[in-house]
Amino acid sequence: MGMNENVSKPLDRLAAELAGDMGDVNALIRERMASRHAPRIPEVTAHLVEAGGKRLRPLLVLAAARLCGYAGDKHLLLAAAVEFIHTATLLHDDVVDESQQRRGRPTANLLWDNKSSVLVGDYLFARSFQLMADTGSMQVMRILANASATIAEGEVLQLTAAQDITTTEDIYIQIVRGKTAALFSAATESGSVVAGADDTVRQALFEYGDALGIAFQIVDDLLDYGGSTATIGKNIGDDFRERKLTLPVIKAIAAADADERAFWERCIGQGKQDAGDLDRALTILKARGALDAARTDAIAWAERAKSALAAAPAHELRKELSDLADYVVSRIS
Amino acid sequence: MGMNENVSKPLDRLAAELAGDMGDVNALIRERMASRHAPRIPEVTAHLVEAGGKRLRPLLVLAAARLCGYAGDKHLLLAAAVEFIHTATLLHDDVVDESQQRRGRPTANLLWDNKSSVLVGDYLFARSFQLMADTGSMQVMRILANASATIAEGEVLQLTAAQDITTTEDIYIQIVRGKTAALFSAATESGSVVAGADDTVRQALFEYGDALGIAFQIVDDLLDYGGSTATIGKNIGDDFRERKLTLPVIKAIAAADADERAFWERCIGQGKQDAGDLDRALTILKARGALDAARTDAIAWAERAKSALAAAPAHELRKELSDLADYVVSRIS
Numbered sequence: 247m248g249m250n251e252n253v254s255k256p257l258d259r260l261a262a263e264l265a266g267d268m269g270d271v272n273a274l275i276r277e278r279m280a281s282r283h284a285p286r287i288p289e290v291t292a293h294l295v296e297a298g299g300k301r302l303r304p305l306l307v308l309a310a311a312r313l314c315g316y317a318g319d320k321h322l323l324l325a326a327a328v329e330f331i332h333t334a335t336l337l338h339d340d341v342v343d344e345s346q347q348r349r350g351r352p353t354a355n356l357l358w359d360n361k362s363s364v365l366v367g368d369y370l371f372a373r374s375f376q377l378m379a380d381t382g383s384m385q386v387m388r389i390l391a392n393a394s395a396t397i398a399e400g401e402v403l404q405l406t407a408a409q410d411i412t413t414t415e416d417i418y419i420q421i422v423r424g425k426t427a428a429l430f431s432a433a434t435e436s437g438s439v440v441a442g443a444d445d446t447v448r449q450a451l452f453e454y455g456d457a458l459g460i461a462f463q464i465v466d467d468l469l470d471y472g473g474s475t476a477t478i479g480k481n482i483g484d485d486f487r488e489r490k491l492t493l494p495v496i497k498a499i500a501a502a503d504a505d506e507r508a509f510w511e512r513c514i515g516q517g518k519q520d521a522g523d524l525d526r527a528l529t530i531l532k533a534r535g536a537l538d539a540a541r542t543d544a545i546a547w548a549e550r551a552k553s554a555l556a557a558a559p560a561h562e563l564r565k566e567l568s569d570l571a572d573y574v575v576s577r578i579s
Numbered sequence: 580m581g582m583n584e585n586v587s588k589p590l591d592r593l594a595a596e597l598a599g600d601m602g603d604v605n606a607l608i609r610e611r612m613a614s615r616h617a618p619r620i621p622e623v624t625a626h627l628v629e630a631g632g633k634r635l636r637p638l639l640v641l642a643a644a645r646l647c648g649y650a651g652d653k654h655l656l657l658a659a660a661v662e663f664i665h666t667a668t669l670l671h672d673d674v675v676d677e678s679q680q681r682r683g684r685p686t687a688n689l690l691w692d693n694k695s696s697v698l699v700g701d702y703l704f705a706r707s708f709q710l711m712a713d714t715g716s717m718q719v720m721r722i723l724a725n726a727s728a729t730i731a732e733g734e735v736l737q738l739t740a741a742q743d744i745t746t747t748e749d750i751y752i753q754i755v756r757g758k759t760a761a762l763f764s765a766a767t768e769s770g771s772v773v774a775g776a777d778d779t780v781r782q783a784l785f786e787y788g789d790a791l792g793i794a795f796q797i798v799d800d801l802l803d804y805g806g807s808t809a810t811i812g813k814n815i816g817d818d819f820r821e822r823k824l825t826l827p828v829i830k831a832i833a834a835a836d837a838d839e840r841a842f843w844e845r846c847i848g849q850g851k852q853d854a855g856d857l858d859r860a861l862t863i864l865k866a867r868g869a870l871d872a873a874r875t876d877a878i879a880w881a882e883r884a885k886s887a888l889a890a891a892p893a894h895e896l897r898k899e900l901s902d903l904a905d906y907v908v909s910r911i912s
Contacts, residue, residue: 285739286735335701338698360674360693362738365671365675365731366731368668375723375724376724378724379724382717384715387720390708391712394704394705400616401698402617402699403616405694405695
């Protein structure tokens with residue numbers, strides 16, 4: 247399938263380029279999310295899977311495999327497996343965060359209950375390992391089992407680091423690797439493995455996914471202090487209200503004077519927030535250059551993602567993946 | 580290691596027989612439940628793993644592998660993986676059931692929070708797949724991925740069947756296969772696979788684990804209407820109060836007259852329970868022969884488990900596994 251010149255955004259271009267594969271992946275997802283015995287499972291899953299997510303992670307699997315010259319169909323199984331892991335983590339995250347909205351719709355834990363979200367998440371996680379087993383590749387198994395452990399570890403770390411204003415940038419990056427980058431890098435790395443790529447290419451695609459994921463999450467955290475509800479489907483200041491130590495806040499705390507430190511300790515450390523505190527937080531973040539510094543970091547990670555691609559095979563998809571890295575940070579520039 | 584003649588119970592005998600292997604499994608469990616970044620993980624896991632559970636499932640893995648003449652050490656990885664899956668499901672179950680006690684101690688969701696239970700469960704589940712990958716056997720992967728899907732499916736089915744007094748014995752058995760028997764049968768089957776057993780033996784060990792697991796769960800459900808708090812670590816009538824459709828109740832409803840049907844509909848269907856209702860339920864269960872009939876079913880499943888062993892290799896552990904099936908139902912006779 248040729249590129250559609252009318253589609254301008256890199257993610258849409260990638261989706262158009264891989265539309266044939268993606269159609270097969272969607273069919274596979276629908277087939278494998280079924281349950282003969284428990285109709286609640288596809289109900290809950292469909293609510294989330296069909297809510298119009300961008301399918302970024304399965305697209306990364308497909309793109310990596312095709313970029314490495316793969317002509318088989320096992321990458322379809324892998325793409326579905328990665329989307330199931332992603333969906334399972336969303337279901338569990340919404341329970342953990344007590345979220346009310348996801349992708350502009352009520353969350354599953356609100357529509358059904360926490361129990362269903364926990365158990366359907368477990369089901370999808372198990373289903374993803376069945377899909378991986380169908381690829382017949384033990385290396386793929388290992389990559390995704392490792393990623394799953396890193397994801398859960400990152401979430402637990404986030405839980406214990408939340409509200410702790412001594413959280414460092416290093417811990418933030420560890421958390422981000424867990425909550426976002428681990429599945430991005432597992433998607434691109436395992437896509438290359440299923441294509442039989444050599445170790446240099448495999449490593450390059452791992453690094454691309456890792457850096458892209460970190461850039462993506464920093465941007466997401468920045469938008470929470472500067473995007474609009476329409477753009478990101480959540481309200482500005484959610485992270486502030488939930489007392490999350492994201493990169494802009496960590497940078498502002500590192501540069502804080504005594505007054506500001508007391509402000510952050512009260513709002514984030516102790517959770518005592520009043521009307522006007524979010525505005526003051528935004529003022530401090532700007533005054534301390536914390537938003538700009540975080541933006542600079544995001545762009546550096548995107549550049550790192552692009553550089554990693556130098557070791558990947560020359561293929562038209564390489565340009566698409568490079569543009570995707572630029573696009574991820576374009577939302578904040 | 581020889582058998583200790585002073586130890587009378589089959590489960591204790593099995594544990595004594597396999598004490599060397601089990602020591603290695605316990606060391607592996609402690610090593611793999613660690614987390615470099617998130618100390619909350621081993622805290623929560625240790626609370627449960629070290630609470631003195633009987634390690635029945637890893638023992639089944641070890642026994643099946645040894646029974647099939649295995650002399651290697653991959654069954655240790657598998658036993659640890661199975662215990663991690665079991666622990667993960669306990670953590671998630673306690674969130675789903677809003678339990679306060681497990682093995683006579685406060686549950687993790689009570690000591691920490693639901694969030695930690697969900698995420699640490701996810702971590703252990705991922706860790707179990709890493710352990711499986713280390714066995715290098717794709718067949719083992721497939722067996723345990725299938726079991727994990729069946730477990731989650733059974734739990735969701737239980738959620739939707741709860742409080743529905745039209746639940747049949749067939750649905751009950753499906754739920755029990757999910758919540759209990761799937762991991763028993765996966766333990767014994769995968770133990771034989773890691774030992775290189777042929778298909779006949781593999782199938783025999785699958786059937787043994789499946790039937791043993793069903794007998795085990797029917798007994799557990801019976802004890803809820805007849806055991807003592809001391810014996811089972813939970814209170815009589817918990818299932819009644821939680822409006823669970825277990826085998827005795829399903830049998831009593833099938834035999835109910837109009838008055839009794841109205842009673843079950845009120846207590847289980849609508850959850851309107853008064854003082855004295857549990858006593859009346861016990862009276863009806865006895866009068867309708869529901870407890871005796873469920874007991875007969877449990878014994879039949881135990882016999883089925885023992886029969887399956889006929890196709891397993893002649894080995895002293897075969898007698899131990901056969902005695903274990905008798906022991907499981909001895910708690911109700």
